[in-house]
Amino acid sequence: MKPTGVRAGVGRLRRRIGFDGNELRRDVDRRQRAAGLLLLLLFLGVGPPVCWRIARNAYDSGVRAERYEAATRHEVDATVLKVDDLASGHRVTVTWREPGGQARTGSYDTWYRAVAGEHLKLWAGPAGASDVEPRRHARTVGEAVGAGLGAATTAGIPVLVAYLVIRRRSDVRRDRLWDAEWERLDADRSR
Template sequence: MELARIERTMDRRRRSCGFDRNDLRRGMDRWQWFIGLLLLTAGIAVASVAAVHVSRAVYDSGVRAERREAAVLHATEATVVKVDETRSNRGVKVSWIAPDGSRRTGAYETWRGASVGDHVRVWAGPEGVREDPPRPHARTIGDTASYAVGTVAATAAVFCGAYQLVRRRFDRIRYRRWDAAWADLDRHRIGP
């Protein structure tokens, strides 16, 4: 029972998309269907190629950032020496001993609570200090996936917009022809 209903639904959708041999379909309907199928095919091809190129670029950039941050950042225990409160976050100044034995200081912004004298784990490098660890590979994967989805969505929007313009143009022509056919029917005299 359920299979028959699914088959009827699929058949109805197939016919509504123009995949039938209906003699009542006008040439204009067939052209609109053909252009729509052409835009769909082109959209799939362009979206897949664009998504692959964008994904590759984002992934390569992310892996380079991972390697660079893993090479230059090192974890260290630091002591909070000063805290500046602002509305949204805190400016924290910390002091730590570098791997070469020299004492270093640096500052970073945080939303976490910190008091003078607290010991915090920070990541130090040539660009300063921060509380975030080096970029994880999961972030690279997430960025790659989100950019790929965004690329496909943007490409689909362009091709859907193009089809909507085509459809609007064909509808205007259809309505003009429909009005002309009614006007022509009005001119015919019916009866004695």
């Protein structure tokens, strides 16, 4: 019966990683384990701070964009004046009244096929009108998480490649040692 519990699990993990007194382990096994642990510590020391910084910068930038768009854009009821077909989408020219009563006209590109005379709910700002609503906080959070995960992946790939190179070289060295041991064993049997 296998031992169970936290202590047994820690013991299995310790043996699996190689922290035991097994005399059958070769120097190549110990060096591979040491290199793997060193690379893991390098990733854990560099990866999280870099990921946090990149995610934090993306989040701060998104929050600034949210505040700017909330302060400068407002919803308007616009009337379509004309629609021009583009290679991809349509250019829609609209007119609307600002909250102060001033009439404005502007154009924006969209995939939506509007019809002249149609009334649309649009977002107006200093750059004109658009059918894209102001930035939401969910988008900011999503972009920050994506940036953090991208940074973690980018930081982890070189470490993983380095470990795979070390492992491949260790496997080649182990195979040579096994071949030498088999040759020595065959030589001892033939005497």
